[in-house]
């Protein structure tokens with residue numbers, strides 16, 4: 001696709017290690033979300049070779065503190081900015097801890113085909129070989145590319161472009177922490193050029209039916225982790241607190257310890273929607289395995305990991321509580 005005019009990119013900042021400051025350049029303790037939007041932009045003057053850039057701070061937090069409220073604020077702000085004729089794409093700087101969840105939430109709630117790219121850093125801005133500046137540059141290159149239109153929300157880290165549905169954080173500290181274990185990346189960025197190899201096939205952005213424009217909170221959905229000798233206490237606590245949904249981070253192909261299974265079946269029969277995901281980092285919780293979802297009224301998360309299954313269940317519950325309809329959402333998005 002040819003493009004002659006200069007792209008116009010809005011950079012929205014939310015904090016994270018990319019805006020982090022430490023006392024040493026070679027590692028150790030640091031605090032995320034310290035630098036403002038101007039400091040982030042000034043660190044990468046080459047951004048202005050890529051596009052006309054505007055910057056705006058949405059929040060300034062470590063992404064471990066991300067909340068449904070911030071997601072709703074972000075989605076509404078992004079929809080408003082992308083509705084402007086004078087903006088071609090958005091870059092969001094974000095902490096890496098929950099970047100995959102925010103990207104996935106936005107993939108389902110932003111209704112535009114313009115590129116939306118999240119990026120961040122594993123090393124604070126003050127570190128030797130800080131990865132943030134090049135990640136920010138590569139994110140802007142991607143957001144400014146006409147080739148990036150209609151690929152949904154993306155994460156650009158470590159020269160790699162990932163789809164929001166596929167990407168997950170796999171390493172606690174490495175700069176190559178983001179991977180897409182089931183489906184691989186969408187493309188790569190090198191020398192100021194983004195090259196794509198595929199586009200997401202499932203519904204998102206323009207074809208997503210989830211609309212959060214009138215919402216100021218989301219349904220409450222909790223995650224329960226499966227392990228040997230585990231207890232039904234967390235399931236019962238969520239049910240007692242009135243949660244509308246529970247995602248079980250199950251064993252292997254979404255399997256569930258017998259004590260916890262009883263608690264989840266009771267929850268499901270009481271109308272709490274239960275999604276069966278897996279603590280394994282790749283593969284699908286398939287619809288026919290050792291657990292009979294139809295019998296218990298459970299929903300298989302398929303390739304969505306627990307933290308992403310939680311997001312889709314929250315959005316599904318804004319539309320329906322019907323088990324079959326929710327399973328269908330997991331087959332569609």
Ligand SMILES: NC(=O)C[C@H](N)C(=O)O
Pocket residue numbers: 015016017018032061062063064094095096097098120121122123
């Ligand atoms: N690398 C990072 O950005 C980690 C940080 N705790 C955050 O998610 O905000």
